[in-house]
Amino acid sequence: MPAAAIAFTTPPLAPRWQRWLVFSPGARIVFFVVTMAILSFAAHAVFASLGWTTKAAGPMRFALALLAMELLPALVTYAILVKGVERRPVGELALRDVPTRGLGGFAAGLVLFSAVVGVLWLAGSYHVLGTNPRANWLPQVLVAGVCAGIAEEVVVRGVLFRIVEEGLGSGWALVISALFFGVAHIFNPGATLWSSAAIAIEAGVLLALLYLVTRSLWACIGLHAGWNIAQGTIYGIPVSGTRADGWLVSTRTGPDWLSGGVFGAEASVVALALCSLCSVALLAMALRRRSLVPAAWHRAR
Numbered sequence: 528m529p530a531a532a533i534a535f536t537t538p539p540l541a542p543r544w545q546r547w548l549v550f551s552p553g554a555r556i557v558f559f560v561v562t563m564a565i566l567s568f569a570a571h572a573v574f575a576s577l578g579w580t581t582k583a584a585g586p587m588r589f590a591l592a593l594l595a596m597e598l599l600p601a602l603v604t605y606a607i608l609v610k611g612v613e614r615r616p617v618g619e620l621a622l623r624d625v626p627t628r629g630l631g632g633f634a635a636g637l638v639l640f641s642a643v644v645g646v647l648w649l650a651g652s653y654h655v656l657g658t659n660p661r662a663n664w665l666p667q668v669l670v671a672g673v674c675a676g677i678a679e680e681v682v683v684r685g686v687l688f689r690i691v692e693e694g695l696g697s698g699w700a701l702v703i704s705a706l707f708f709g710v711a712h713i714f715n716p717g718a719t720l721w722s723s724a725a726i727a728i729e730a731g732v733l734l735a736l737l738y739l740v741t742r743s744l745w746a747c748i749g750l751h752a753g754w755n756i757a758q759g760t761i762y763g764i765p766v767s768g769t770r771a772d773g774w775l776v777s778t779r780t781g782p783d784w785l786s787g788g789v790f791g792a793e794a795s796v797v798a799l800a801l802c803s804l805c806s807v808a809l810l811a812m813a814l815r816r817r818s819l820v821p822a823a824w825h826r827a828r
Contacts, residue, residue: 532742532820533693535613549612552694559608559686566600590666594674601678605685619685619744629745632737636753637761639801644762646797652781653762653792662772664760671759671766676752683708683731684738684747696822697739697813705731716768717789725794726767729802730754736809739818758792765791 537550548554574580579592609617647653683704692700709727712718734747741747759766763773768790779786787795813819820826 532818534619534689534742535615535693552690555608555612556686556690558612559604559682562607563600563604563682566603567596570596570600586663586666590669593670597678598674601681605681608686619689619738619742620681621743621745624743624745628741628743629749632746632749632751633753634749636750636755637757639750639805640754640757640762640792640798642801643792643795643798644757644764646801647779647786647792647795650781650785650797652779652786652795654778654780656776656778659763659772659774659776662760662774664772664774667760667772668756671769671771672752672756675755676748679708680734680744680747680751683711684734685744688735688738692739692820694823696825697819699822700820701732701735701739704735707731708734712767715790716770717765717791718768719790719794721784722768722787722790722794725799729793729799729806733802733806733809736806736813740809740813740816765789767791767793 537546541550571580574592574596577592578584579588580596582589584592605620606617609615644653687707688700688704691703695703705727708731709723709725712726713720713723715722730751734751737750738744738747755766758764759769759771760773761775763771763775763777764779764787765771779792783794784796787793787798792798
């Protein structure tokens with residue numbers, strides 16, 4: 528196991544009460560959730576008072592409000608957690624990794640979802656009806672791409688997976704973070720138990736393994752954003768049930784297990800199969816590098 532796999536270790540001279548109430552995995556997760564909830568409430572109040580939280584504000588203002596209300600609380604809280612509580616550099620969000628791992632992950636997301644669309648097209652499920660050069664794509668890129676990519680990866684991989692891994696090891700962290708990611712999408716438009724299970728397996732597992740192998744949130748952010756932008760902005764497919772105004776005007780036919788139905792192609796067995804293949808490759812890489820972290824009680828031996 529590489530030494531850099533564990534980002535934080537409890538200070539050896541910390542008193543017992545700090546070990547439980549400040550530095551333990553559970554305490555840090557609770558601290559993050561509570562602090563982020565407070566900042567999110569404040570951000571919502573500010574933008575609601577400005578009238579930016581309704582559709583009447585216009586697509587761009589509404590998108591900027593969503594960007595600020597979701598992105599800022601996540602990033603500020605994570606900075607407080609890492610710099611104030613854990614007292615370490617934020618290596619997993621190092622800006623030097625943006626041109627390499629960030630853009631590499633973005634390209635991988637575009638290619639991976641394009642492969643999904645390609646298989647759906649070959650299967651006779653995906654059909655292009657025309658183009659939409661007037662598509663209002665920027666608000667969607669900001670919300671579904673930048674905002675979802677950064678905020679969700681900071682919360683799910685940066686906090687939940689990373690901190691659970693410190694205590695329970697990589698295996699349980701993978702299962703818990705993937706299940707959380709799937710359940711978090713159960714309230715999306717058109718969501719079903721199947722779509723949430725598919726999201727948990729194809730995205731929750733894949734992104735967690737990508738973080739496990741790279742120890743970089745930028746790689747996960749890039750892949751997440753590239754996947755969403757390709758899905759909605761380029762191919763005109765609903766993103767996790769949310770209607771997309773894409774450059775291509777498209778439709779999908781066939782049974783829901785193939786097309787994904789109203790939820791979008793993420794609920795298709797094609798996406799599930801291709802993402803699972805990538806997850807298997809990442810898992811093999813992690814095993815070869817011995818990157819999996821054992822539980823804390825095993826490391827203590």
